[in-house]
Amino acid sequence: MARREGSQGFLAIALALVAAATLAGLTPSATYGQDYPKKPITAIVAFSPGGGTDIAARVILKAAEKYIKGNFVVDNRPGAGGALGFTAIATAPKDGYTIGMINPPTVLLNPIQLGDKVKYKLDDFYPIANFVSDPGACVAPPDSTLKSMQDVVDAAKKNPDTLRFGYGGPGTSEALTLRKFEQTKGIKVRKVPFAATGPQLTALMGNQIDVMFTNASEMIPQYKNKGVRVLAVGAEKRIDMMPDVPTYKESGFDATQLAMRGLAAPTGVDPFILKILSDAMKRTFEDPEFRAKALDLSLPLDYLGPEDYMKVLKRMDAFYREEFAKDPW
Amino acid sequence: MDALGLLLHGFQSALTLNNLFFCFIGVTVGQFIGVLPGIGPVAGTAVLIPLTFGMNPTSAIIMLAGIFYAAMYGGTITSVLINTPGESASVITCIDGYQMARQGRAGAALGVAAIGSFIGGVVAIVCLTFIGPVIARYALRFGPPEFFAVMMFGLLLIVGLMGKSVVKGLIAVFLGLLLSLIGQDPATGAERFLFNQLNLLDGIDFLVLAMGMFGVSEILLNAEKSMDMAKPPKVKGLIPPRDEWGPAAKAIGRGTALGMALGLVPGSSASIASLLSYSLEKRVAKDPSRFGKGAIEGVAGPETANNAYAGAALIPLFTLGIPSSPTVAILLGAFVMHGLIPGPLLYQKNPDFIWAVVASMFIGNSMLLIMNLPMANWWAKVARVPYKLLAPLVLLICMVGVFSVKRNVWDVGLLIFFGVVGYFMKKLQIPAAALLLSFILGNNIEFTMIQTMALSRHGLWYLFMRPISGTLMALCLVILAFSIISAIKKKRDALAADAEV
Secondary structure (H helix, E strand, C coil), X not given: CHHHHHHHHHHHHHHHHHHHHHHHHHCCHHHHCCCCCCCCEEEEECCCCCCHHHHHHHHHHHHHHHHHCCCEEEEXXXXXXXXXXXXXXXXXXXXXXXXEXXXXXXXXXXXXXXXXXXXXXXXXXXXXXXXXXXXXXEEECCCCCCCCHHHHHHHHHHCCCCCEEEECCCCCHHHHHHHHHHHHHCCCCEEEECCCHHHHHHHHHCCCCCEEEEECHHHHHHHHCCCCEEEEECCCCCCCCCCCCCECCCCCCCCCCEEEEEEEEECCCCHHHHHHHHHHHHHHHHCHHHXXXXXXXXXXXXXXXXXXXXXXHHHHHHHHHHHHHHCCC | CCHHHHHHHHHHHHCCHHHHHHHHHHHHHHHHHHHCCCCCHHHHHHXXXXXXXXXXXXXXXXXXXXXXXXXXXXXXXXXXXXXXXXXXXXXXXXXHHHHHHHCCCHHHHHHHHHHHHHHHHHHHHHHHHHHHHHHHHHHHHCCHHHHHHHHHHHHHHXXXXXXXXXHHHHHHHHHHHHHHHCEECCCCCCEECCCCCHHHCCCCCHHHHHHHHHHHHHHHHHHHCCCCCCCCCCCCCCCCCHHHHHHHHHHHHHHHHHHHHHHCCCCCCHHHHHHHHHHHHHHHCCCHHHCCCCCCHHHHHXXXXXXXXXXXXXXXXXXXXXXXXXHHHHHHHHHHHCCCCCCHHHHHHCHHHHHHHHHHHHHHHHHHHHHHCCCHHHHXXXXXXXXXXXXXXHHHHHHHHHHHHHXXXXXXXXXXXXXXXXXHHHHCCCCHHHHHHHHHHHHHHHHHHHHHHHHCCCHHHHHHHCHHHHHXXXXXXXXXXXXXXXXXXXXXXXXXXXXCC
16 A cells, blocks of 8 residues: 555656646746756766866856855766767756856867767857866976077977977867967977876976977976976966966967866756856856965966857857868867 | 985875775775675776765875775685685685695684785885885886887786786787777877767776776676685684794795786786796795695795785886786776876875875785784685675676766676676686786877887887887897797796786
């Protein structure tokens, strides 16, 4: 008997749920979102726990809970260079309870480079806010004779095909920057690929390579204790964490290279909910506690609201598509 | 600060209640895994990695390393008492250990194994403490050519040392290398063996392969045979009689040296250390005929060697980021998942982490000594947990574990696939450990080879033009020549027992 009663109870709950769902569907959208969020919001991170994106996501979301008046749950979906996780964000239910971290330019490069194997496109995302823009950095050992990017160009011109240049490997945005560097300066270097910053830095310190492209944020601890010499960074203007380091453009190399990290929802979510989310994120970004934590973690902060973020993404997308059409890198 | 100061600093962190707790959990789980036949340290460590995601990296590695070295202790107990090795590094201990137990000397066998394990383990960690930083400084001279040469060296040793036949070893190594090719080519970005599956773009996950080959396949294999354990004899008197102290001490000394030397060699394993130690003891003994009839050296030597191995195997991991055995490769995976890149810079960038882990190993070994000496009887009972309860549990943990890494059902399917493959490999006596190691080395060998080519102006000759890589490459050629000669002469008896993990 007990079992029978149990199943009846279940039926009743199910009916109630159906009724509630129907009612929710009937009410106008403005009231629909009013009590948002009613349950924890899932945030998909397309990379492994403990990685740079994951740590950034957890810090941002922790701080954002205060402003969204709800909880976030991080769901790590690593694999295929982030493509699996980005697909999961793009195809998530459009109820506002699943958002995710996007990493331009990687999120843009996947559909360009992997073609129809990747089942999402830029239009599938509604960018909520950008939080971090990590510029590329050109780095040499501290005792190197290379003191500026011009020195790198001169050295490469003097001895063509000799300078050992470490970078993130083919297909990365670093590879494209390096290609552009060679083309615009009319030089040729030895391109040595590295899978991760750790071994790359080890090789630089051991003078296995002469100079390298990497991300500025990962060089900040070494930069502080003068373990490396940062020749230039790939941002539009100088960054707070390395005020004495010129940009690529100041060094005569007309390029920018940014690895961005921000939040996005799948397109089609109720605008009211998107407004709640983007407002909460804007306030999170201005939160002093969050900013202090970000500084601790060497995260170069850079806020972009939904419209600005989309403009930047569209511009980046067009740039990468054009370059890819010329020649994959 | 010198190594000793840093180590004391490490103790400060390792002795916090939190880290002590995880150290204790780690060694207890390791001891369990060691005692339980059917689940070895590779699967055990792999299965527990997902549980560490929420932990801070130091506690996580303290716990996982604890499992690794504790398994070497636990394996002895069942080998001696019920003639069933709990893990493969204790296979050889069965021969003389069980004979000793039948003669009523089980206590002496377990006592000498625990003491030997402790000495071997601690001496190896002392080396890790003092030699580690030196190697780490020196390791900055290691560029891609040197890494390539070290790993080639390891790969050749795998072929040379593992399994009963060179041909089967080669099959395993080629399969491993083949699997490592799946995914994007590091040099050109070209897609290889994807079968239009985005899930394969990053290649096969090492954890999936390891858990399938060592967790699932082991369960499949054991399901075939009756796993009911004999009732263990009572253990009395853990101190060996006085006249056995001398030979036992010498065997412990030799085992320590041998295990440590092997720990530094990529491509070796704890089983190889204990096997080699046994044959060494037999060779130096005045009366080799005592072996197989309860010679105490036959227990003391191998059991010391596998523990010294476990400590020393962490030296190349910490200083170069090169795993010497499959279990250490799993630890490497755990490092990476926690955002730590093993290598020379680890000593500069994360000294607090390194020294806390090293200190915890001293503590863990002491815990194990206590756990093993007075509590041996209790552990022997653990081995008699009905297999029909254990097997589904392990299978479940494997599946949940693999799923939790990427939240991807694809990986669970792959796990079962490799479980079945591993099952048939074991049936055909193709060493799965060789496959696993060559898989992990394969990726790195290819990558460092490409880097070497990018650096070199003389093609492959560059490898021979640099002193370190040149020496190693020359050694590779020597090993190659030797294994071909010994294969022709069929002189593989010394290692004839199947050296699995």
